[in-house]
Amino acid sequence: MSPATPEDDLTKLLKCAAIEPGLRSILCFDASQEAFELVAARMETLLRAAGVKAIRSVILSRSDSEDDLWGQLRLLAGERGPRLEWKPGRLISAGGELVLVQIPDLTRLSLAAQRACVTLLSSDAGHLERHGQAHTWATNYCWLSACPRARIGELSPHLIDRFVLRTSLPEGRTTRQQRIAWIRSQLEERERKPSITAPEVELRQGTISVSGDLLPTVLRIAGEETPSPRREITLARLAVSLARLEGKPVADAGSVQAAARLIGLKETAKDVEQQKPEPPPISREELETDKAPPPVADSPVTKPAAPGAPAPLTETEADTRSLETIEPDQVEILAASAVPANPYEEDAAPVQRELLSLRLPPRRTTAARSNEGIIVGTEPAHHLSDIAWVSTILEAAKYQRVRQRRGGKLLITRSDLRANRRAPVPHRALVVVLDHTCLGGVDWQTAIGPHIFWAYTQRAMAGVIQVGAKDADGNTPLRARLVTGRNLLAPAVIQAFESPAGAATPLAHGLDLALHYLRHSLQHGRGKVDGARLVVVTDGLGNIPLAASQAGELTAPAGAQGMEDALKIAAEFKKLPGVDRFLLYPGNEFLPDLPERYRVALGGDSAEMVEAAGGAP
């Protein structure tokens, strides 16, 4: 067997998914848009090679609503005027077609689409019960999704667990030369369209027998405690599919090891040690009673056969089809694919998602109805504000033939009225510029407490600008970092408060980020914030000039430029209406007048933080 290349791994994985419906949900880590599209094209080709005749591709994004996905009534022009027609949603599968669902960024999927995925992925049947339509169908989907590895904590494990196969598609062109060469090739590509024919592949459709050591090996590699039984089922399915692909008569422990390697599951030294022949997992009762395994010829992939005694191939059809042509550039990009270091990143990723992220958003406003949030759907209207006119007219249109026999004007009744359902919109914002390098030894949590309380009671959106935080993800220490959340309870915001101190203090950049964030919150978009609170926690000793932060490199000794920049930006906050400004500072015996300079620049209140009881918090 020739040594495996990364391309082999990805192609093998896709082939397995093509021949085994139970493996048709794939998550690609860190895939560029280009790489993702190529994988999707490859997947479609392989599905056709595996005998799937009708394939419809659907791309899901953050704008998909429930009506888009499940179906809606639409108005069409007819000879006798407008007519209504039911338009099935994009996820409705009919007529035996396979729906290839592509999700270029799982973290940017709309809530409606996430809920649809949870409903349909891994399910035997799909159900539609909407707008007078009732439909039940056998699910026939292939799910292909991409997600940045660093953001996997933003996703619900309930959703992500349903993507059973994992692969990694890091950007292959990392050097300057590679990128230049790629631009050239792209430009030349406009002129010519060369293509090569990929080697023919055999997608074996038959079934094979399972050796007695397969299941024990699956269980050993999957480990004693797996967070989801889907993982060991996937490993077993992948092992059987790989053996089928390779034309083996029996799937055995070797197939399992190959499958584990393909998705990045590692065998521990203990596992390898334990790889000794084991008795087949057939119970005594099974052997003694009529439940004994039937002849293999009658049972394709069924009861484990004794180790070392492979059963004959019971393949019913070895369907040989060929791959369509692929472009040479595709080969290069797909070759960059890699087996993920850890296929189940979500187990260790910090939790960054909203609590109950798959639930429909709660309604928070009880007094005046807000019509500023993003529309997430429609619902029967109980009052006349924020009417969804299109939905209302469509609802009324259904009854027009009954209500007015002779034609005439559109009649809308109270029961037709539909209102927009909107995501809740915060009307307050708390922005904290937190200088992590000055927090040692002071009780900053107590000092900031009243502001946190204010933000909580106001259901304010939250933004924390980390200045001088020790950054775990490799961000340059010359820059501050903005972390935002829908409210203070967002895990990412909570984590931002808890970072340890780093080396540099890019205070000017932090204030600059805060200024832009506040301007955007107060002045942009429909759901604007009408009141904000800025809390700057710093000793004022910013040592990175703004220009150095923006450029990402410090070319000359900083001197006092960092502080001067910070003071200059601090003075800008006074121009923002509706922003209450607060400065919290630790005592500084060397530059006692510095906090006062910042307070004057900010134009707000200031307070000195007291020393922490028992030393640094």
Place this chain on the structure above:
Amino acid sequence: MATRKKVTAKAGSKPAIWVMPYEWIVGQDQVKMALEIAWVAPQVGGVLLSGQRGTGKSTVVRAFTLMVNRRLPVTLPINATEDRVVGGWRIEELLQGKHKWMPGLLEEANGNVLYVDEVNLLDDHIVNLLLDVTSTGVLVVQREGRDETKPVRFTLIGTMNPSEGLLRPQLIDRFSLCANVSASEDRAGVLEKVLLYDAALTMDRNGNHEAAWDEWQAAIQSDQTKATNLAAARSRLQEVTIPDAIYAHCVSIGKLFGVEGHRADFLMALAGKALAAMDHQKAVSKEHLKRVAPLVLQHRRAGGQAGGWSKEDEKRLNDELAK
């Protein structure tokens, strides 16, 4: 559209929608017991299956209803709109100037099972409709020019992953029994059946029903036998008696676990009766109570939705029954 595929589970026929046979569900004894009790004694009313991802909650419900009803359960999906839940006019007919009523899912499920997958993700508005009907047993339709009242009774079966949120207290109360679904301890057995199922599907796709067909047929045949046995147990239910001592235990166990109201006491007696009928017993015994008590009590205690049933709870129950 308005189509529903007939899903058969008859020996000798090919299903339109493949669902794993009930017999091939490995382990999950408590889950199976809860579903079977609710079918044998429909007055029980509802079963909640709560468990982590990938534990086969939906599969077991579909397999069970296919076994006992020969069709998939009436399913209330999280994409459902109000008109499909309580009923509405047929759109196609309306557009032609005719009016024909289309019963909603609550009415379709009358006398049978209503299954809600991901019940904790259901829209609050739909939950309210569900609560209205399950608490009164009456479906009131006052919309789109209709004003009617219909008696409706069904067994509500819900599945959920508690990591995505718990249920409102009013809704949890509608589920008489609650089983925690965890991964089967017989992991090899699960894998074996999954691969067997995959093989049957592969053979079906290839148009060859010879090899896997026998195994499939045997499983379906076994399911039919099981369904027949459950039907017999259902007919025996009224013959089962409850000794006075068992009544007393129902009350004392309810008190011991601090559940509010008397519904838990009643449900323990009723579920025990169903279990006795399934076991071909003429009277409910302590052993029956011991088996059904966790299903009735665990979600009714304070914080019970997330708490489950511990070994300490088991010990307390045993001590009480030993009195």
